[in-house]
Amino acid sequence: MSERLSLVTFLAVLLVACGSPARKARVGLDSPDISVRIAAAKAVSQAGDEKAVPKLICLLKDEDADMRRAAASALGKIGSADAAEPLAEMYKKEEYHDVARAAARALVKIGEPSVEPFIGLLRSVKADVRAGAAWGLGRLESRKAVEPLIRLLDDRDEDVRIAAIYALRRIGNKRGMDAIAREVQNQDENVESAAEKALSGRGYESQLNKARRIIRRFPR
Template sequence: MSKSIAMLALAIAFLSSGCSSARDPVTVDIPTVPFSQDIVLEPGDAHTFILPNGKSVAVWCKRNTGIVAAIAQSDIGFEYGEKPFKQLKSEKIQLPDGGTTAGEYLSYIRSGGVYDGGFGNPSEYILYVKQYRISLKETEIGDRGLRMTVSVRLATVKEQVSAKDEVDFYIKRLQSPDPDTQLDAMEELRMLLMLGSMYAKPRWKEIIEAIRPLSASANEEVKSKAVEGLLVLGDEKSIMDVILPEPKGKWRTPEGASSLATYSKHFGKDRIYEKVLPFLESKDAELFRFGMAFFSQVEHQPAKPYMKKALQSEQADVRLRAFQALLDLRGDQRKMARLVNSMLDDKSREVLREALREAGRYNELIPPGQICKHLKHEDEEIRHMAAYALDCCRNPQVIEPLLDATRDEKATVREQAAVSLGRIGAPAAYARLVELLKDPDADVRESAINGLRWFGDPKAIPEIEGLKGNDPDESVRKMARRTIRELSQR
């Protein structure tokens, strides 16, 4: 995707870095393309590349400060533009639905230039200047310098299109007689909308109407892609055609219902929801499940009474979808706690896992025994999730059950119980956390150290000291070093 050419703001202005002056930039003439050259930049260095069309691109290095340096894991970064050592200003762009974005920048190379943000590891930054594509790839960031590879080639026709012209460019390509061009244009327009392009979003319905004629294409691949694209983009007519009089084929499944619910959020959702609501009263099991799956993905208050009734269904998957749908509505904290509490008695492991996943949100409002009883469940994953759900619970009744869980035969349960006890910080748990430093499982030892870290008592440092250099597992040694460092500062 192309965007307007920009400066990458990896740090604050060069002059704030403490460098009082800059050395003369190295100038490199590029007579022909393709071209590639490795360079090394130290703070204050700059390279200026003269393109075959006479335009110049400069890359320069400077010191970062503060939070930027912490993010970059280094204290140096780079900027680029037409002339080095110039501060480029961000351009505030008004969004159609209010607010502004600083995602694009003013640049000395404005005419005809477009830009792609950094991506990958190592990071690569792409500039487009007229007909040229310039790649700036970080290959190594050291203490003293930044190694980069600068590559230049001719840009493709698509790459030369500016961000604000992309919608018109691809709508025009939809009219091409070539099926491959049509398929590519549909995908590009879909991606512009899905990625939230500020130029595409206001033209969402126009893009839908531009794609619609291709849903009757003689080319089966183009036709299929257009039909799918109209659904994904939330075209109300296309969604209604699939749903009414009732969904068929792959759309009749719970997965199909979930997808259609997601698509329906763009346009005409209330009208679509009205057509799906009667499925919740259907005697047809598939239609009923379709309705349940659909409303588990969207918020629609009229569906709520049906969901509550479905919680009593004999079918576990129906109870699960009803539970998920009610969770999505996110009501009053106490009401939600009562809902989760009731589902903690469900016999289905799938429903129980979902209930425990939510129980941590409300563990101060749910009777502790409702969660603690699952620390004895026959399913290891459920025992682990129960220990996780008790994380940070301040009710003293959970301490003994969690201490028992640290003796579970499964390491995953022991390690989670250790962390939960540490985060709770109950004095009765301290001695057991120290004992777990000798557990045969490395993950449990790491979690025990982590639990002591959360516990926050510096007296644990001597207990942990031996692990920082002697434990056979690197993750344990790393956690030990971190914990000792943090506890030493208490």
């Protein structure tokens, strides 16, 4: 694996250093050699080559996990809105966590066009996908996501609920913060702790104090 990555890095640097046109790098995306394809993906991303986006989207389904990760990273760096839905679809189905993380990071880099795909992923049957989508929406600080994230506070999975809390805290919408305050009385200690931490930031002292007053009304 290390030898392959060294070759990939060398080829990527060589393509850029030689001043190869973007078209030549795009041709490399069709190479039968996986190392060349990965190097080409890095090269077109460094060039910001929008014309490479359709081929990179196709490579999200490549049988090689390293290629899928490289394609996702390249699409994130290029930042094409056209890649948002395909990346979300890949994220939903990807079996390797490191590749899935690359897709999630790419979606965040793309920005606003990724909001709706991320919201769609909140309905996934996979808890890790729901949690990752909540994280992404928090990174994007999208107010469109506040209501879906509030609903996620009732998710059956603890990690998903905690991810939703942090996302709502990052967005900072008052409705979301009030919803977090209600979670401070959660019977799950980890969720309660996450809610308290989310409300402990500067500017949210009143919500935290309000939540603590609510807690004292309930038996432990």
